[in-house]
Amino acid sequence: MGKKLIRGARVIDPACGRDEPCELLLEGGLIAAVGHDLPAEGAQIINAAGLVAAPGLVDMHTHMREPGFEDKETIATGTAAAARGGVTSILAMANTCPVIDRPERVADFYNRAMRSAKVRAYTVGAVSLGMQGKEITDVEDLLSAGAAALSDDGVPLMSAEIMREALIRMKPSGLPILSHSEDGDLVRAGVMNEGALSRKLGYKGRPAVAEELLLVRDGMLAADVGGYVHVCHVSTKGSVDYIRRMKAAGIHVTAETCPQYFTLTEEEIEKQGAMAKVNPPLRTRADVEAILEGLEDGTLDCIITDHAPHTVEEKARELPKAPSGMVGLETSLALSLTVLHHQLGWPLMKVLRAMSTAPAGILQLDAGSLRVGAPADIVLFDPEETWTVRPEAFASKGRNTPFAGWELKGRVRCTVVGGETVYDAEAAR
């Protein structure tokens, strides 16, 4: 593991509030020094003039699809997409085939990741066996095997009884249950946001209240037992309002949203059909505004992708039959920089915190920081470079993005994991 000296970068570390031009010395897979005029003997020099150096991003909501759906994605291709997006740690959801609901399947994931992952890959364990919502998994054994959190994401967990027990049994770990908050009865067969547009187009809708109902239930359960719930992919104004109130009341709740929920509205369904189909669905302009407010005031803690690759054939189906989800690992930083930093003027530090330090804290990962002794997981990006999203160039197997053709500002130049370069834009040219 060679020594590296990153020179000339603007170093931004949300974990300690540092934002200044300085050098980073990497040695033994760790950050050995941060400062000026660091010793360069024997080190490979990385010239990062004009670039920002920040902690590698932590994406706590992805679908790697392996095992079982390797035609959509594999750990190898999904983590290659992560590397291209500046993401150095991913959390993979448990809705694979088989479902990751037993300790040996957690172990199997880590064996696969050891062989093929380009970035640090963690897995979730399921809350219910087979994600059937009928019987709770062995929470303690899943955690002992290395599950980084528990979730039935992909399927709403309708059993309040199982959610309650899982919240209780997670308490000693301090880790959250990640809740895909949509009431399963209310969203059944719904393909888009319920409202005037769904009625006009003649599609069954997924109402905003379905999302709000389940997250309020989970917040109440967490309050009742002193547990910790993390709300996945928040998409509605009402959800932001309820989460804000729950936090004010001292309930242990954190929440995430995705770039699609602060950049797009339900009208994309009319323009792009299944390419814009995702759960929860794209909402209205008022919801987008509320998501931005929630991120701004910290009601929403982090930005993740819900990277959900599907095959071209699947996404070409008519809207009701096409699967939900969009890829995001290769566009999330650029979309966030374009909208939050360049258009809305947020400091880079604030954007980067929501994409690295905050999710690392939620999962208790040794990530999201550039302090001396931390793992040398770093993203180097040019905040000013513009580029056009071309899905055919993705490392992901998934081409299902609603952002094809978008011109974005801010581009990853280099990604380092444990001191090793896992993506280099120059080399990839």
Ligand SMILES: [Zn+2]
């Ligand atoms: Zn979900």
